[in-house]
Amino acid sequence: MTQITRLMPATPKDNAAPLAPRDGETVFPTIEGVRFAAVEAGVRYQGRLDVMLAELAPGSSVAGVFTRSSTRSAPVRMCEAHLATAAQTEAPFAILVNSGNSNAFTGRAGDESTDALAKAVAARMDCPVSHVFPASTGVIGERLPHDRIVAKIDQLADSLSAEAGARAAQAIMTTDTYVKGAWCEVEGMRIAGMAKGSGMIAPDMATMLVYIFTDAAVAQPVLQEILGELTDTTFNAITVDGDTSTSDTLILGATGRGGTPRIETRDDPRCALFEEALRAVMLDLSHQVVRDGEGATKFVEIAVTGAASNSSAHKVGMSIANSPLVKTAVAGEDPNWGRIVMAVGKSGEPADRDTLSIRFGNVLVAENGWVAESYREEAGAAIMREEDIAIRVDLGLGGGAATVWTCDLTHGYISINADYRS
């Protein structure tokens, strides 16, 4: 089990979510070959960090995964294009992120803003434009005032520092109630990531941005393959409200400056260690996002086993995790297993009433097509009063398994998303 350390704010916010992590360090670790900078550019907010720049040393490998939304934003489209063409030339890579404005659904003007930013960064950092990976998060449908950011590029580049990771993590926050970071070290390879989500600014949606850095040396095709696989069981296995952002972006950069042997293929025994550590960082960050879910008071793990396939198990899990009836039952601390049965049934995946079993934590609730003989309502209710709740469903059909994570659906969610006009 990989030991994960979390990033904690130096001065916790008063409105931090009830499920916010309770321990960690206030300093983001240094990663050989990575430098950060953050400034106040006044994109939308005043008096707070809202632009971050990260630099990866020449020779780094960069991998990425992005939202599958068909209405994805201009920066996402640029990242996809750059990922396809970015060669490991002897030039640095740059990540530029602003909060306050997502530059999504801004028509041709959006592409122009993204182009202007990427060109300004490339010129200042002395790298090809294809080495720049931009992201924007915040209001959608409003023109990005990119001049304000361009005006800060020199200041950002001048202040790049290996120690500024925590400031960078702060700069990408929107209405997150706490800063999100997680890291670990295995066999001399350090992996550290930061994330933002799932706070929201009207009229925006819960954009998720994730940046992970490692000093390991990993060939780019290997890095991309691993990242894609691990995303399925981490960031693609969480849901707050089933809605998908137009801007979700996950970038992984490996500098190779840590002095450990280069991983060229997945057969390398060090690759498995690297994967396990990377998965631990990704999983922890993804859980931090759920724990900051709007209005969340419960963290729910849904483990589905015995499915026809892993993919089928994932769909059943997501059907449960996205069911408003299940999520409100959890909010009400109601061990309402009937709603789990309903959510399994509506998933469209193979399931059989008579082979299905349901557990809350380790309490067997239902089996053989009915409530379990041993089940007592008080036992289920006790599980539901916990802050972290496990729901286990075995379909009794095959070897497919998947675990997903979500939070409850509360008055807080409605208040955040309905009560205030944008």
Next chain:
Amino acid sequence: MTQITRLMPATPKDNAAPLAPRDGETVFPTIEGVRFAAVEAGVRYQGRLDVMLAELAPGSSVAGVFTRSSTRSAPVRMCEAHLATAAQTEAPFAILVNSGNSNAFTGRAGDESTDALAKAVAARMDCPVSHVFPASTGVIGERLPHDRIVAKIDQLADSLSAEAGARAAQAIMTTDTYVKGAWCEVEGMRIAGMAKGSGMIAPDMATMLVYIFTDAAVAQPVLQEILGELTDTTFNAITVDGDTSTSDTLILGATGRGGTPRIETRDDPRCALFEEALRAVMLDLSHQVVRDGEGATKFVEIAVTGAASNSSAHKVGMSIANSPLVKTAVAGEDPNWGRIVMAVGKSGEPADRDTLSIRFGNVLVAENGWVAESYREEAGAAIMREEDIAIRVDLGLGGGAATVWTCDLTHGYISINADYRS
């Protein structure tokens, strides 16, 4: 346009939903060849009608559509089986419905209860068991006390009356805040339907039951084909919370006792008239269900055009209709078109930012990949303050179109589903 009349309660409930219909008649129309009865059997509730029996005269055609849930209830499974084998023998058909207990996820005992009920009804009504269509709605996972219902079969059969439709519609209600019925007449053919949903009893889900009767004469295969098609654009085009009941049942019975010529094929010009009238009844009942959606304060029509296909348009529409972010925006009277863009994007269906247009009512909000030049926030906000709201999305890709209906997501929904323990 078919003229629809609605059923209204003789004494409206104090807690009737804000969107409850405001006009109609308190008497359900008679349909030649159909008789109803309703009793208090004390299945779960005391002091209210909770079992209804409907009889269709010998020679009737019966069609049905049911939930696709893989965990569907024992009565649903029996109806499916009976529909496959029910011949037009010279015997009546019977529909038996209880509220208070859904007999879902009750294992083998559930099948035994359903068998016992069907046999008791068949014996008393002098029809084959395959002519009995049972349904149960209410708590799931608790054994149905079917003896209490069996004990009332004689009383039900003895009191069958053509005039008791309104009582029958009352008996199938659970936590519906108003009784639901709609009817019309075209070319001498009368069509009248009743529905229940989407109130809920913990630990139950929003079961929808619909029974429609006509005195038209329609060959069974034609009736079934029409019913299946019309369901796609009516009951399968509504959503309150995206959750699917284990018990959803829609039965359509045509007695052929109205004296109008028998419809043997869909080429019969009378068939188109019948279809149009039937669709009007189904659409009105489906809207009544949405208007009684838990916590609903807004009725929302989402019309998608310009899609790659009708099916693609339906999926985009449902993606918008089920989006918690869209539904909370509607609750907050927020003309938040960014969330519509998001919901289109996450649907997984073909869509192009630059060909997409969005209208609130007749107000053009977005086009050409950005907010429309003519759009003023006040115009969108004015639409959102209405009780009935139309959202129109044109994808600009093809000729596919679909319309779906939903309600908003409010604190009321959370209160109903989370605040009270079952």
